[in-house]
Amino acid sequence: MGLLSVAALDVRYGQFRAVRGVSLDIARGEVVALIGANGAGKTTFLRAVAGAVPVAGGTVRLDGRDVTDLPAQARVAAGLALVPEGRKLFADMTVEENLALGATVGRAGDWTMERVFATFPNLVKRRHARCGHLSGGEQQATAIGRALMSNPDVLILDEVSLGLSPLVVDQVYASLEGLMASGATIVLVEQALARAMAVASRAVCMLEGEIVLDKPMADTSREEITAAHFGLGRSKGARA
Amino acid sequence: MIGQIIQAVLLGGYYALTAAGLTFMLQVMRVINLAHGSLSIAFAYAVYTLAFRYHINPFLGLLMVLPVAAAVGWALQRLLLERAARGGELLPILSTFGLAIVLDNVMFQIFGANAKGLAQFLGDLSFAAYELPGKLYVGKLPVWILAAAVCVLGGLHLMLTRTGLGRRIRATAMDPVTAGLVGVDARQSAAIAAAIAMMMVAMSGVALGFRTVFDAYAGGPQLLFAFEATIIGGARSLWGVFVGAMVLAFAQTGAAMLHPQAFLLGGHVMFLVVLFARLALGQGSLGTRLRQVVRGA
């Protein structure tokens, strides 16, 4: 069993099944790109994994431990951190205050406030600025830094490049490079397929709440992923 | 005239103290606690009982009641508000109103219809006064209440801005779900905030008992005063509450100078004027704006 192991996860909004029996097993050190169209259930799935959305069925295990019934903050304490879509910073708090909140659970590890500032040097000058006044790139860096402050074993990045200019996206990914090289376990949602294929070691495609493709990045192709993305030639056989 | 201005400032000190607890709960839990006034009266009765039965000085009595108040706040949040808030916007209003009715009538059952005060247990202090230049005398107790209000609001401000607990409470007030995602126990933060708010409620109840007499049904008017001060000052900082309390006290005092029966009316009318001036200026829902008090703290 991997570091993060999700089995038969179901999430419902009323009658609507947003996530349908999703199972996913992620080993330590993997960088998984979660790909899919808007509304495919990616964000709901990740928020359910992080404990922000109640699940209707299935289990989430972290390092073998069942965390399905734990609230979000207990999952953070167990080593799972989500950088939510839209960043969700506390806009009226400063960068430093947001980062300090990330350390609430007090997990031991290498990440300190100073290391976050070293990793995202663009934040140093903005240390005492309210997050609402930051640029998009600075906000994204703060959101990632805030998640890292909990010293997670698994880092989930939901749409880190949404709303950022290509140049800023390059900067954000450059800052993440060191993290990925250090053997961190990462799940990321990225709309730009080329970028996702470049950084991830494994591709997982979601369509209508289900996983329709799950392969090592080396064994798949842009065409196959695109087909899965749009539900073309959809077959369960595409699963590895 | 100067004497009346001083009286208004001192009255404003009491209103600031009672509004502080209501505002804090509104900001963090997004709930207007309709049992606010009744709870403050209940704590005043508790201190009264300690003083009357066991001859405990009311200041010491307040110190003994504060931890109880904190426990009450915690329990109120965990057992009542949390559950009610899950059922939508109406239920916290209804359940806290129900609580106010229960408290008012239980207190009536226990303490009867006669008004009680706490000043009688303070001996000489109850009428001790500071002498100001120009032969003006200012009661010591109201001055202390004003000082307490400044300390409580200032302390709350420092706690919210300078401590980890304050950060967690502010994060919970802004976005409880995201607070959970960064590792903050939002339920716990809200319960702690409720405990703090309830300690302020206990202080305001005792302050009321020092200023004047109260009976079992005095909670309703106290809620209205606290709410009016909160809304009038509903600006961007906790000091807005202080300003609102002062405006309310001045409106009441000023109206009473025009017509002896217009004291309450003056406060109510000021409240409506400020409320609708703000609505007319289109500054959005007051609730949204009030929440910014914590954010901006």
Added chain:
Amino acid sequence: MTMAVERWTAQSRAGVGGAALVLGALALAPMLIGPGIVDRLTALFIYVILAAMWNALAGYCGLVSIGQQLFFGLGAYATIRIAFAGVDPFLAMILGAVAVGVLAWPVSLFMLRLKGGEFSIGMWVLASIGQLCVKLDPMIQGETGSSLISLNAYGADLRRNLIYWGALAAMTCLLAALFALLRSREGLAIQAIRDNEEAATSLGVRPERTKRRLFVLAAFGIALAGALWLAQAVSFQPKSYFSVQWTAYMIFMVLVGGIGRFEGAILGAVLFFAVETFFAATGVWYLIGLGATAIVFSLYFPRGLWGAVAARTGVQLLPLGYRATNTET
């Protein structure tokens, strides 16, 4: 599978027919029952009015008012004021309630812009203002109060029966008016979207207008209830008519009966009437019980008794909505 959409089900036909029968029987009742029971039934009709009118705001607009005693007190006050000018007391009751309804229109323009707890306590502040202003009227003599003396022109029995029929007629008309409002296109829309105002706006429904109508109807109805109560009690003290206890009763009735349920408010009023009949003598404990029941229902049975019954059995006695049923499977 075919679906049939219908408004009139067999049940609701029976319900409306039953209601008509009950109302007819009640209209004839004073010939058969003793004066004590006539008085009690009058009180029941007034409770039904209060519950239904409070429910109109809370159940359909999502607005919990803690200040409906404003209209109750103003209705009674306006009646006394108008009767004092020499108008027949029964006519004064109607004119008084109309005056309060007219006053409620501009009030609604402001108050309906408030939300949640702000609206609740804002209404309470208004009620307090109303009480303070009424006390300033020299005729009322402060807390001493006044009374509807001109009712003495009617003999005791005739007076009792007239008030009874007046209350019955008021209840019937107000329920019918509320029913009609809720059955209108906009009334149905407001029920469909009461939990989601944004969705309503996107559907092109303007809930403000319906809310305003319901607010004014509630003000008028509660003022009429206040006038009827005055007619029965004769004496008027601002403190008791503007007491927040009236709103507490309304909340109790609607919460227990079923918030947002037309039948629920009526059921709640009947239950409140029964509870009051048996327990009012216990004084303070009775009020503690009402408050505690309100807490328990809001926390554990927020749909109330009728809500629970309707959810379990699908019963709808009054054809308020449309119902989709499977006619084939």
